[in-house]
Amino acid sequence: SLTDVLEWWEKTKSLGPSHGYFPDPGKSWLIVKKGLEKRAKELFPDVNVTAKGHRYLGSWIGNEQTEDERQDEKRETQITSPLPGEVCKKDFVKEEVAKWLSDIDSMCEIAKHDLQLAYSAFIIGVVLSLKINTWNRG
Numbered sequence: 001s002l003t004d005v006l007e008w009w010e011k012t013k014s015l016g017p018s019h020g021y022f023p024d025p026g027k028s029w030l031i032v033k034k035g036l037e038k039r040a041k042e043l044f045p046d047v048n049v050t051a052k053g054h055r056y057l058g059s060w061i062g063n064e065q066t067e068d069e070r071q072d073e074k075r076e077t078q079i080t081s082p083l084p085g086e087v088c089k090k091d092f093v094k095e096e097v098a099k100w101l102s103d104i105d106s107m108c109e110i111a112k113h114d115l116q117l118a119y120s121a122f123i124i125g126v127v128l129s130l131k132i133n134t135w136n137r138g
Contacts, residue, residue, distance in 0.1 A: 001039055005030070006044065024047075025044070029054045030044055031062050034051045100126060103125060
């Protein structure tokens with residue numbers, strides 16, 4: 001329940017610093033079921049609250065949105081809230097694929113002059129990144 005999460009959050013804030021962990025509510029996201037947003041915002045006034053989902057460690061947590069929901073959210077965000085980071089899963093994946101394609105294009109240019117360097121960059125950079133993103137999802 002949200003009260004259990006609140007109890008955990010309060011303990012984390014009080015005990016964390018003695019272990020070198022300093023939770024920052026402004027950088028924290030609480031992902032809740034639809035309909036619980038209002039109550040969550042009451043209990044966690046300094047924490048970002050969403051029922052849509054959010055990026056986490058290079059991956060996505062939450063639900064996919066329909067195009068209509070995404071457009072509604074964009075309008076709401078522009079009008080009522082300056083909070084960054086509310087993107088849907090499709091947009092997140094498109095961004096990641098665009099980054100990977102850019103990396104591959106760069107490695108192709110490098111390969112024209114140094115094939116071993118391009119291969120190393122591919123294995124260490126792109127493949128490892130794909131593995132990490134896959135691990136974060138599963």
